[in-house]
Amino acid sequence: MTNAAASGYEFSIDWFAGNIPVWDQLIPKFAPARFLEIGSYEGRSACHTIETYTAQRAIELHCVDTWEGGVEHDKSTMSDVERRFDKNVALAQTKAKNPAMIVKHKKLSHLALADLIASRQLGKFDVIYIDGSHQAPDVLTDCVLSYQLLRNGGLMMFDDYLWSMEDMGKQDSFNMPKPAIDAFLNIFQRKMFIVRGAPVYQLYAVKTEN
Numbered sequence: 597m598t599n600a601a602a603s604g605y606e607f608s609i610d611w612f613a614g615n616i617p618v619w620d621q622l623i624p625k626f627a628p629a630r631f632l633e634i635g636s637y638e639g640r641s642a643c644h645t646i647e648t649y650t651a652q653r654a655i656e657l658h659c660v661d662t663w664e665g666g667v668e669h670d671k672s673t674m675s676d677v678e679r680r681f682d683k684n685v686a687l688a689q690t691k692a693k694n695p696a697m698i699v700k701h702k703k704l705s706h707l708a709l710a711d712l713i714a715s716r717q718l719g720k721f722d723v724i725y726i727d728g729s730h731q732a733p734d735v736l737t738d739c740v741l742s743y744q745l746l747r748n749g750g751l752m753m754f755d756d757y758l759w760s761m762e763d764m765g766k767q768d769s770f771n772m773p774k775p776a777i778d779a780f781l782n783i784f785q786r787k788m789f790i791v792r793g794a795p796v797y798q799l800y801a802v803k804t805e806n
Contacts, residue, residue, distance in 0.1 A: 633727065663677060750803050754777045
């Protein structure tokens with residue numbers, strides 16, 4: 597994606613741009629057509645996915661978010677965040693090289709993932725990006741449910757592996773994704789393998805079997 601502001605997008609903050617070199621090297625290897633992202637905020641990662649990964653094929657992107665914010669967000673701003681998401685994703689669709697179907701799930705992630713499982717989407721997604729709640733119980737739940745939705749050989753990406761609330765004076769293992777991601781990968785170590793060589797603020801793993 598070119599410079600976000602110059603492209604007409606409306607982002608109040610960009611936490612994502614630093615991930616683009618790794619994403620653009622790694623994701624095309626999986627020839628993805630179906631994406632699921634948990635935590636969409638203003639749509640920065642979704643817009644990149646739509647613009648970039650439609651180059652070879654049409655895609656389907658499921659975006660899961662409550663647009664109510666987490667412990668680190670100002671709840672009063674979240675209606676504007678959702679408005680920007682809708683605007684940005686609609687604009688990205690006009691820039692897509694091939695069609696991009698967007699499915700918006702405005703609900704808690706465990707409910708959205710349970711709905712997808714109930715609708716027999718098991719093993720249907722090529723790439724799943726986990727970037728929702730930063731609280732460890734929520735992250736672990738997202739990981740376990742997402743595993744069921746990822747195809748064998750598919751890519752699971754974990755954001756904020758090293759994130760904490762230390763700068764707010766509130767660091768504890770409950771409010772960190774890392775303990776949950778570690779627990780998931782330790783327990784699923786015979787069914788997932790970690791992609792080596794990438795910066796560790798995000799972690800990447802491939803599903804090997806059900």
